[in-house]
Amino acid sequence: MELQIENLSKKYSSEKYGLRDFSIKLENGILGLLGPNGAGKSTLMKIMATISKPTEGTITLDGRNVITDPNCIRKVIGYLPQDFGVYPNLTGYEFLRYIASLKGIGGPNLRTKVMQLLEAVNLTDASRRQIGTYSGGMKQRIGIAQVLLNDPKVLIFDEPTVGLDPHERVQFRNLISELADECIIILSSHIVSDIETIADQVAIMKQGRLITKGFQPDIIDLVANKVFEIYIDKNNLPAFKEENLVVNTIRRKDNMLVRFISEQKIDQAVTCNASLEDAYLFLTKN
Amino acid sequence: MNKYRSIIKADYLQRTRSYIFIITLLASAFAAYSFVPDDNAPYSTVRIGNYVGYNNAAWIGHVTAIMTSVFLWVVGFYIVNNGIRRDGETGVGPIIASTSISNYAYLFAKSLSNFLILLTITGVTILIALGLVIYRGQEYTFNIVQFLMPFLLVTLPGLFCLSVLAVFFEVVFGNKTNLLNILFFVLFLFIVAITSASNNPNVIWFDVIGIKYLTDQLALFVSSNIPNGEHEISVGFIIDGSNKPSHFLFEGSHFSLFYILSRLLWIGTSLGLLAISAKLFNRFESKRKKPSKTKKSISAEALEESNNQKIKLAGLSKTSTDYSILPLVKTELKLLLSYGPKWFWLVNLAGFIALLVMPLNTAHQIGLPVLWFLQVNRWATLSTKEKHFGTGSFIFSTYKPIQRLLSAQLFAGILLALTFALPLLLRFALVGETSNLFEIVLGAITLIAFSIFSGIIFSGKRFFEIVFFIITFFIIQGGGFADYLGCLQSGHSYLFVQISMSLILIFLAFVARNLALSKY
Numbered sequence: 001m002e003l004q005i006e007n008l009s010k011k012y013s014s015e016k017y018g019l020r021d022f023s024i025k026l027e028n029g030i031l032g033l034l035g036p037n038g039a040g041k042s043t044l045m046k047i048m049a050t051i052s053k054p055t056e057g058t059i060t061l062d063g064r065n066v067i068t069d070p071n072c073i074r075k076v077i078g079y080l081p082q083d084f085g086v087y088p089n090l091t092g093y094e095f096l097r098y099i100a101s102l103k104g105i106g107g108p109n110l111r112t113k114v115m116q117l118l119e120a121v122n123l124t125d126a127s128r129r130q131i132g133t134y135s136g137g138m139k140q141r142i143g144i145a146q147v148l149l150n151d152p153k154v155l156i157f158d159e160p161t162v163g164l165d166p167h168e169r170v171q172f173r174n175l176i177s178e179l180a181d182e183c184i185i186i187l188s189s190h191i192v193s194d195i196e197t198i199a200d201q202v203a204i205m206k207q208g209r210l211i212t213k214g215f216q217p218d219i220i221d222l223v224a225n226k227v228f229e230i231y232i233d234k235n236n237l238p239a240f241k242e243e244n245l246v247v248n249t250i251r252r253k254d255n256m257l258v259r260f261i262s263e264q265k266i267d268q269a270v271t272c273n274a275s276l277e278d279a280y281l282f283l284t285k286n
Numbered sequence: 287m288n289k290y291r292s293i294i295k296a297d298y299l300q301r302t303r304s305y306i307f308i309i310t311l312l313a314s315a316f317a318a319y320s321f322v323p324d325d326n327a328p329y330s331t332v333r334i335g336n337y338v339g340y341n342n343a344a345w346i347g348h349v350t351a352i353m354t355s356v357f358l359w360v361v362g363f364y365i366v367n368n369g370i371r372r373d374g375e376t377g378v379g380p381i382i383a384s385t386s387i388s389n390y391a392y393l394f395a396k397s398l399s400n401f402l403i404l405l406t407i408t409g410v411t412i413l414i415a416l417g418l419v420i421y422r423g424q425e426y427t428f429n430i431v432q433f434l435m436p437f438l439l440v441t442l443p444g445l446f447c448l449s450v451l452a453v454f455f456e457v458v459f460g461n462k463t464n465l466l467n468i469l470f471f472v473l474f475l476f477i478v479a480i481t482s483a484s485n486n487p488n489v490i491w492f493d494v495i496g497i498k499y500l501t502d503q504l505a506l507f508v509s510s511n512i513p514n515g516e517h518e519i520s521v522g523f524i525i526d527g528s529n530k531p532s533h534f535l536f537e538g539s540h541f542s543l544f545y546i547l548s549r550l551l552w553i554g555t556s557l558g559l560l561a562i563s564a565k566l567f568n569r570f571e572s573k574r575k576k577p578s579k580t581k582k583s584i585s586a587e588a589l590e591e592s593n594n595q596k597i598k599l600a601g602l603s604k605t606s607t608d609y610s611i612l613p614l615v616k617t618e619l620k621l622l623l624s625y626g627p628k629w630f631w632l633v634n635l636a637g638f639i640a641l642l643v644m645p646l647n648t649a650h651q652i653g654l655p656v657l658w659f660l661q662v663n664r665w666a667t668l669s670t671k672e673k674h675f676g677t678g679s680f681i682f683s684t685y686k687p688i689q690r691l692l693s694a695q696l697f698a699g700i701l702l703a704l705t706f707a708l709p710l711l712l713r714f715a716l717v718g719e720t721s722n723l724f725e726i727v728l729g730a731i732t733l734i735a736f737s738i739f740s741g742i743i744f745s746g747k748r749f750f751e752i753v754f755f756i757i758t759f760f761i762i763q764g765g766g767f768a769d770y771l772g773c774l775q776s777g778h779s780y781l782f783v784q785i786s787m788s789l790i791l792i793f794l795a796f797v798a799r800n801l802a803l804s805k806y
Contacts, residue, residue: 049683053804074685075607085676089624090617098617102684102691106608113603146680148602 008057032199078152088132335516351436432538725772
């Protein structure tokens, strides 16, 4: 399967763009979307999920235009929005049956499949309870389960790990890994470590534009030999921040350990292995 | 004082910056215009026996104040009864609760904000009335005291009480909006019944709306000045037919100290009610139905185990495609049925039985409209729940959401409405009145299509609740123009009107949903 996005823009007013001239080509595998708030990640995902229309550009799925014929992708899409709700009076089981009906899923095995998915997200015990009684994490897991109802070929996860505890995040990562061979998966997150662990490729966005896209090592290479650590006095930190791109500070007893990115090495600074987070901060802050 | 001003201002701006408020103001202006009919109009609004007053400042002031009081008591409650609930829904509530503001101060500010909203609407009606004094005036002495006093002594205190009552109901009933709306409806009918049934002057102590004293004054004026004149008073939109009223020159009312005290007493009572509300107010403390399972701390072993745990997606059962809307209708029906408290089904059962035993015409004109009105929140959630519960992103990214989901919602709503009407349908079938059967079916389609259409267009339930309340009220009063059920009018031509109305509303519902989705 091939999903091609070409020159996609979403314009809210003459000055304000949600997305600007965005192009990317995706095949099976996991693409992690990184970007600060307002970068356009959710806007892009909403357009891909056909619940929002772009002002310019096209999206094609195996050559079929998704913008003019949204139903062609709706049959094979699984979408987990960033902010979603549920009907509190329905049980977890009933809610999944409802979403299955909306997705056009039926047949004698539907009940079994719904129960299997509830088990997969550890909600078997709560399946007969009204969703109004669920915790935030349980609701998020119901959201993940509904994504998989229709054996989707294109999965879109907008901030999927919000509300999940460490245990649940690990399970989610396992799930995604298993799906990646046969599906196109796009997921966004503010948590760089999530993307670092899950995604094959990474796309970094800023102010509605795609800044860079590539495999993780290639993106990390952009800041190779530019990441350093240095101990400095606490009082010197504000001045240091003005001259360097500080990515992290750790308080010590008498001073501070500062991780920063610089073109030139400073005296007493130690060169460090660059990470995706360093590259992300370098690209979005510069 | 600053804290009151800030809360009132924020609340007022939040409410008035909406389409629904602009529509309410336009509707109020139109209503105020219709309160003072010209000589050739086929109806009158306030009539004493066979008499109405010449259009002068005193008469127009009295008529407009009476009609505004009734009109705003009918719809005003539904306009303002969500101030506290909205704070809870938007998440502002818990922030307010964590500040030092007292319950009484917060609720008092909310009441004043409600009052300000109603005052704005009243202001529009006063301006229109003033215009009508000039435009339709038949007698040119402008008695400003007699023009304004009815508003000051009748309308405004009544609206202040209504503002506090809305807060009290919100505090007591919280999110049980179904119950809240219906109990107010019953309370309003009760107030109207006791004040219009009794001729005892002491009844004004029970007349929170305040119009009883004014209507008594009008009747007294007619009986004093026209010795043989009838002085039974009618208020509402009264179709005159061929019975055109005669005119008399109204000079104004005498507002006794006794009456002014009664109005002050109602304001005092409202403040007392506010104090009770402050005691009962939970400061947005939400109650969870059941505790969710306790999260345990994650040990390294557990994390390791999670890492090794694989969800067996390959083993998931294979399903087939099924694009029929029947499963959707079933779930929509279940969602409709699950709305509101369980005990309320006892009330519905009583209504169901009443439709079996009431005289047929009464069941058609009063029983069924009331029973359907009791489900107002059920109908109102049909097309608004996606927005209210935030499920829209799931739902509108599925296969053909408009054609399939909207059709399912229509079917489910109509099916439930007809189930409520079943006793009446059976009785009409038994007596062979098939046209009435059709009219009820068309009424159900019109009602459901209108609820869906208005829910989508106005992105909420409020407009539908207000309009449905007005329609139900007028049907019960015998107002033929609101007759969506064909209980007051019949014949092939009216059937054609009903069919056209249903089809237009269904078409509009689909167009509205399409438009709403394209702007998502």
